[in-house]
Amino acid sequence: MLDNNSFTKAANQLGYTQSSVSQMIRSLESEYDMQILKRSRTGIELTVQGKTLYPYIHETIRQYQSLQETAHAIHGLKTGTVKLGAITSVSCYWLPDLFKRFKEEYPGIDFVLKQGDYGTLLRWVKTGEVDFAIMTADYGEGLDKILIRNTEMKAFVPKNHSxxxxxxxxxxxxSDDPFILVQGGGYSEPLKAFKQIGINEPNVKYQIQDDYTIMAMVEAGLGVSILSELVAKRTDFDIVCRPVNPKVTRPVSVVCQDKKTMxxxxxxxxxxxxxNKNKLQ
Structure with a gap:
C-alpha cells in the first residue's frame, strides 16, 4: 500500500475493493486507538505511530506467510514465493539457470528478485523485505551465512593500456590510474585489498553500481577497475581482464536472519x- 501510495492501487494488487482495504485500516486504527496512516490529496503515508508499528506488522505478515508455506510443505512444496536479494553479477550469471531448473522441479514456486549493493541487501535482510541475500560473507555481523563459493576478482583495463x-x-x-570503483554500500573488496598492501587512498575517480557501465567506461579509456570474474564470462566489451597480484577474492554466501526460520x-x-554450487559457471 505504501509502495503504491494509494488505497485503490493497493486494493487492485491485493484483489480487494478499495472500500474493503479502507475498512481494514480503520479497524486496525480503532483496535489500537491510534492513527496509523495520514491521508491527503497527494496520497497516504505513515504517521509517527504507524512508522513505529510498521516493522512489527511487516514481521507478522512474514511469519504468517512462513506458517502457510510450512503447512503446505507437509503435503509437498506446491506453492510459495522465494524472496531474495543479490549482487548484480550473481543475479545475472547464476540465478537465471537456477530459477529455470528449480521451477522444473517445483513449478508452483514464484521468485521475487531484488538487486542491490551490500548495504542495501543487508537492510532488506534485516527488515524482512527479502528472505535472504546472495552477497559477500565478509560484511554484515550477526547474521547467518552459508558459503557458496570463493570467487576471484580481476583487473579490467583498456585494451591498449600498458x-x-x-x-x-x-x-x-x-592505484596509479583513474580507478572506477564498484559501489559496495559500506564494504569494498578492492579498497580492502589496497589497504592490505599499504595504499589507503587509490585514485578513485568514479563510483558506479552497475558492472556493465563500469566496463563501458573502461573501454572508453576513462579508467581501470576490479570486478568479479563472473562479469568477464559474457561480455562483448573490447577490454582486457587479468588476474591481480596479490589475489583479490570474494566469498559469495547466502546471508539471512536465521536459516532455521526461513x-x-x-x-x-x-x-x-x-x-548445485559446483555446477555454477
Missing amino acids: LAKLSTIPLAKL PIASKYFVEFLIE
Whole structure:
C-alpha cells in the first residue's frame, strides 16, 4: 500500500475493493486507538505511530506467510514465493539457470528478485523485505551465512593500456590510474585489498553500481577497475581482464536472519543452490 501510495492501487494488487482495504485500516486504527496512516490529496503515508508499528506488522505478515508455506510443505512444496536479494553479477550469471531448473522441479514456486549493493541487501535482510541475500560473507555481523563459493576478482583495463600486456597485474599498479570503483554500500573488496598492501587512498575517480557501465567506461579509456570474474564470462566489451597480484577474492554466501526460520520455499531453494554450487559457471 505504501509502495503504491494509494488505497485503490493497493486494493487492485491485493484483489480487494478499495472500500474493503479502507475498512481494514480503520479497524486496525480503532483496535489500537491510534492513527496509523495520514491521508491527503497527494496520497497516504505513515504517521509517527504507524512508522513505529510498521516493522512489527511487516514481521507478522512474514511469519504468517512462513506458517502457510510450512503447512503446505507437509503435503509437498506446491506453492510459495522465494524472496531474495543479490549482487548484480550473481543475479545475472547464476540465478537465471537456477530459477529455470528449480521451477522444473517445483513449478508452483514464484521468485521475487531484488538487486542491490551490500548495504542495501543487508537492510532488506534485516527488515524482512527479502528472505535472504546472495552477497559477500565478509560484511554484515550477526547474521547467518552459508558459503557458496570463493570467487576471484580481476583487473579490467583498456585494451591498449600498458598493463594489458601483463599476464598478471600487480595490484599497486592499479592505484596509479583513474580507478572506477564498484559501489559496495559500506564494504569494498578492492579498497580492502589496497589497504592490505599499504595504499589507503587509490585514485578513485568514479563510483558506479552497475558492472556493465563500469566496463563501458573502461573501454572508453576513462579508467581501470576490479570486478568479479563472473562479469568477464559474457561480455562483448573490447577490454582486457587479468588476474591481480596479490589475489583479490570474494566469498559469495547466502546471508539471512536465521536459516532455521526461513520460509520453506526459500529454504528449499537455498538447499537446491548448495546442491548445485559446483555446477555454477
